[in-house]
Amino acid sequence: MSPTADVRAQILEANRQAAEALRTRFLQEKTLVVNLISSPGSGKTTLLEATLARLSGKLKTAVLVGDIATERDADRIRKLGLPAYQILTGGACHLDARQVQGALEKAGFGALDILFIENVGNLICPTSYDLGEDFKVVLLSLTEGDDKPFKYPAIFARASVALLTKVDLLGIVDFDVEAVERQIRTLNPHGEILRVSAKTGEGMEAWCRKLEHALVAKRA
């Protein structure tokens, strides 16, 4: 029998420590941090554009965008005149806490009310990485099919807010909203589910109110 060592260590311990350092920093700076996770094409950038437009003038916001290889999404946010910084992951399918630390140094956003982290478009990999955020938001668009929550249970169980996006397509595409909401509630009985459309503005007020309440709660 060869020698064995019993370890019991979290595999993502290094990431956990970096995330903890970020959490402390965000608490000191009183910045609310929201980690947005979805598949590609679910409308994350469009939702962010609409969200930032509504919050601008009231709150100081910025966006960190994770992408495998292009600057396109950050460019869209910058066109709104808002600070955005693109993290190129060089092929990796998720952001980790050390990348966020590095990006914050370079981006030099200054004092913020809300920092949005637009994670790499992927429902699996980003789920495992704590970025020191206050909460995760999972986006599911009506064009994606209504069996996703049970196919990707981990992210739906961990995100405290699920946004059903593109609800202006309700009745046009084949998507059973109630069934999806039931699936999400099963995986996460305490999470919040919001139906939104960045196009028509439906649900956007409730979503922005949710963000403002979370910010107030963090600063209380």
Place this chain on the structure above:
Amino acid sequence: MHETSIALEILKTSETVLAQHGGSRILRVKVAVGELSAVEPELLRYAWEAVTVGGPAEGSRLEVDFLPARQFCPTCGPVARAPGAWVPLCLSCGAPLLVEGGNELDLVQVEFEVDGEKP
């Protein structure tokens, strides 16, 4: 596929453990992976083969202890189900089910060889 990043983290920690114990070669590494951890055991094993090439863990075995998440009915208790099959509502009473556990992602054990000692 983030299994490669995760395999690299396992390797880094295992090598530290190896050095702490004065070992020369890693033979087997045991990890615990929860059903909800978003890590695919099969992909993790492939990634392990790839990331260990050329180092002290080359040729070692990655043993994955896959831990299921548990679903509970608030009134009827634990619910039996096939792995990966999520039941939204209790089949007996119709209540929405709750989920517990399955988030594990831990390094559990490292088996190694020490130079000059017979295994």
